Amino acid sequence: MTQFDLLLVGNGNVARRFVSLLEERRGVLGRRYAIRARVVGVKTRRSSAESTVDFIRAACARHAAAARERRLVVVETTTLDVAKGEPATSHVRAALAGRAHVITTNKGPTAFAYRSLRRAAERAGRKFLFEGAVMDGIPIFNLVRDALPAVTIIGFRGVVNSTTNYVLTAMERGETFDGALAAMQRSGIAEADASLDIEGWDAAAKTAVLANVLLGARVTPHSVDREGVNAAAAHRILAAQAVGRRVKLVASAEKAGGVVRGRVLLVDLPETDLLAGLDGQENALILHTDLLGEVAIVQRGSGLTPTAYGLVADLVSILRDVQRTRASRRSPGPARRDRNP
Amino acid sequence: MTQFDLLLVGNGNVARRFVSLLEERRGVLGRRYAIRARVVGVKTRRSSAESTVDFIRAACARHAAAARERRLVVVETTTLDVAKGEPATSHVRAALAGRAHVITTNKGPTAFAYRSLRRAAERAGRKFLFEGAVMDGIPIFNLVRDALPAVTIIGFRGVVNSTTNYVLTAMERGETFDGALAAMQRSGIAEADASLDIEGWDAAAKTAVLANVLLGARVTPHSVDREGVNAAAAHRILAAQAVGRRVKLVASAEKAGGVVRGRVLLVDLPETDLLAGLDGQENALILHTDLLGEVAIVQRGSGLTPTAYGLVADLVSILRDVQRTRASRRSPGPARRDRNP
Numbered sequence: 204m205t206q207f208d209l210l211l212v213g214n215g216n217v218a219r220r221f222v223s224l225l226e227e228r229r230g231v232l233g234r235r236y237a238i239r240a241r242v243v244g245v246k247t248r249r250s251s252a253e254s255t256v257d258f259i260r261a262a263c264a265r266h267a268a269a270a271r272e273r274r275l276v277v278v279e280t281t282t283l284d285v286a287k288g289e290p291a292t293s294h295v296r297a298a299l300a301g302r303a304h305v306i307t308t309n310k311g312p313t314a315f316a317y318r319s320l321r322r323a324a325e326r327a328g329r330k331f332l333f334e335g336a337v338m339d340g341i342p343i344f345n346l347v348r349d350a351l352p353a354v355t356i357i358g359f360r361g362v363v364n365s366t367t368n369y370v371l372t373a374m375e376r377g378e379t380f381d382g383a384l385a386a387m388q389r390s391g392i393a394e395a396d397a398s399l400d401i402e403g404w405d406a407a408a409k410t411a412v413l414a415n416v417l418l419g420a421r422v423t424p425h426s427v428d429r430e431g432v433n434a435a436a437a438h439r440i441l442a443a444q445a446v447g448r449r450v451k452l453v454a455s456a457e458k459a460g461g462v463v464r465g466r467v468l469l470v471d472l473p474e475t476d477l478l479a480g481l482d483g484q485e486n487a488l489i490l491h492t493d494l495l496g497e498v499a500i501v502q503r504g505s506g507l508t509p510t511a512y513g514l515v516a517d518l519v520s521i522l523r524d525v526q527r528t529r530a531s532r533r534s535p536g537p538a539r540r541d542r543n544p
Numbered sequence: 545m546t547q548f549d550l551l552l553v554g555n556g557n558v559a560r561r562f563v564s565l566l567e568e569r570r571g572v573l574g575r576r577y578a579i580r581a582r583v584v585g586v587k588t589r590r591s592s593a594e595s596t597v598d599f600i601r602a603a604c605a606r607h608a609a610a611a612r613e614r615r616l617v618v619v620e621t622t623t624l625d626v627a628k629g630e631p632a633t634s635h636v637r638a639a640l641a642g643r644a645h646v647i648t649t650n651k652g653p654t655a656f657a658y659r660s661l662r663r664a665a666e667r668a669g670r671k672f673l674f675e676g677a678v679m680d681g682i683p684i685f686n687l688v689r690d691a692l693p694a695v696t697i698i699g700f701r702g703v704v705n706s707t708t709n710y711v712l713t714a715m716e717r718g719e720t721f722d723g724a725l726a727a728m729q730r731s732g733i734a735e736a737d738a739s740l741d742i743e744g745w746d747a748a749a750k751t752a753v754l755a756n757v758l759l760g761a762r763v764t765p766h767s768v769d770r771e772g773v774n775a776a777a778a779h780r781i782l783a784a785q786a787v788g789r790r791v792k793l794v795a796s797a798e799k800a801g802g803v804v805r806g807r808v809l810l811v812d813l814p815e816t817d818l819l820a821g822l823d824g825q826e827n828a829l830i831l832h833t834d835l836l837g838e839v840a841i842v843q844r845g846s847g848l849t850p851t852a853y854g855l856v857a858d859l860v861s862i863l864r865d866v867q868r869t870r871a872s873r874r875s876p877g878p879a880r881r882d883r884n885p
């Protein structure tokens with residue numbers, strides 16, 4: 204049995220649902236994965252006067268034994284800062300420096316500093332995982348890493364922001380931009396300040412995350428070509444509908460000549476396009492691969508549980524990695540004694 | 545480095561593409577997964593007079609050292625027998641009894657005998673994997689096993705047979721059933737004897753595989769409600785088109801009251817249904833899950849390479865499992881010493 208000690212950095216809806224989900228799935232996590240988990244510390248902006256980075260440093264020192272045993276995990280669920288990805292990136296660095304694994308739903312660190320954080324994680328011998336950062340907990344990064352070995356991703360395109368897709372779908376039905384957005388805000392799905400979604404920043408951050416991780420790029424949300432959704436989109440939507448097409452906010456990137464260019468653009472698509480078929484809050488990502496052609500993954504439900512689930516999946520990934528690393532470090536097993544060329 | 549010794553049972557297009565793919569990806573398999581592989585034996589119906597089961601027994605005995613070191617793998621690529629799943633099921637049993645892992649693209653063993661073969665694999669301490677059996681090498685079983693930990697699959701529906709989907713799409717364009725089928729056969733995509741596809745047997749076998757593995761069912765292709773595609777479908781297709789719907793051959797199963805019922809039926813779907821959007825040879829599977837709602841995976845390319853890739857992915861899964869088992873058997877690592885309740 205591996206007992207993970209969790210330090211929660213941020214304790215909003217996602218973190219609380221993560222903790223309750225661990226409790227609900229305690230049985231299967233114990234039986235099938237031999238995982239137990241408990242919260243050993245919580246830091247919110249209001250919980251203490253010290254800076255969050257100082258809290259993380261002190262907590263990692265206090266839990267040094269768990270950190271050494273590779274079972275200390277910082278759970279980073281603060282909100283996205285799209286200017287610089289801070290202070291979340293500093294939280295991740297401090298946690299890795301303290302020999303904790305990091306799991307996060309925050310897009311900022313991966314969108315702004317993936318390469319250096321991955322190096323920091325490698326140096327520390329700890330994991331930095333973020334399955335919940337794109338398409339909630341629908342497996343994207345786990346899919347590519349675990350289920351598509353030896354496949355190269357050449358590019359991707361997708362619909363990755365629920366608020367704008369909902370608004371576009373409502374505008375097709377004749378609702379106004381303001382009316383559709385207000386409806387989403389009333390239902391609690393869109394933030395009171397929905398500008399991150401509406402201006403395309405959320406999709407641009409996800410595009411940067413996907414491009415950095417899947418295509419080995421070094422882009423940030425600011426280097427992604429970006430378009431948003433606003434009232435002026437109405438005429439494009441109507442013109443597209445008139446010829447049997449649908450307007451979607453499409454996130455994409457591809458590798459060409461070693462350069463990766465990310466885009467978030469309003470595109471009108473033929474109705475036969477998989478992305479055109481996404482209604483309301485549905486999301487999808489189409490991966491262009493070398494061996495399997497196009498593979499798409501579609502998310503048809505969304506909400507708090509899928510997002511929190513991303514953190515659970517990350518915890519299981521850490522367990523597997525700890526087991527693998529332990530195996531390769533400690534036991535020169537039979538298969539490793541093989542001396543054939 | 546783990547050196548897998550491969551025994552090829554069946555040496556048709558899929559097996560040959562598998563071997564060439566291993567060679568093409570030799571670099572990444574070695575660097576990233578520390579895997580090498582070589583063919584140490586081949587059995588086709590014509591290669592020797594002995595029965596294939598006898599060949600497997602003798603070959604496992606001859607390679608007993610590799611088998612003991614968990615690096616002997618039988619690669620089963622014989623064609624589907626939809627009456628009983630034989631002799632492929634006997635091949636798998638003989639291989640596991642000989643302490644070899646088994647990877648296969650053949651649906652028969654899993655469609656007819658999944659539960660007993662899984663037990664045999666557990667007793668032998670070896671893996672029995674079949675990623676290529678459904679939707680070519682598009683990860684379905686790896687996705688659920690590795691990327692959806694602690695998620696329960698409640699049911700599924702999908703379009704999983706390319707030939708019938710191609711024929712249905714062509715009939716929508718006004719082609720005759722016979723004309724569309726003949727075109728597929730000329731292009732080499734459909735078999736000369738396409739009855740397995742056309743009568744729904746291939747889809748029923750895949751439904752049995754999916755139901756047995758994902759839903760813990762005990763069904764066979766014969767207990768799946770089954771419908772096929774024939775010339776008489778034309779009037780349904782036209783009637784559906786007239787009201788903006790599309791006819792698809794939909795494979796599905798769900799768990800209700802502990803009982804799993806599998807179906808392969810012609811269904812007319814609204815155009816907004818993800819399955820309705822699949823043209824030509826595209827396939828898709830929608831998983832109904834407890835934590836993530838509906839998650840769909842869509843295959844947009846098909847062919848020999850994706851199918852052969854399923855075997856490569858299975859080989860990597862075996863490597864990971866060997867490493868994990870080695871870890872848990874050999875090293876009581878720090879995290880395992882934890883004594884907390």
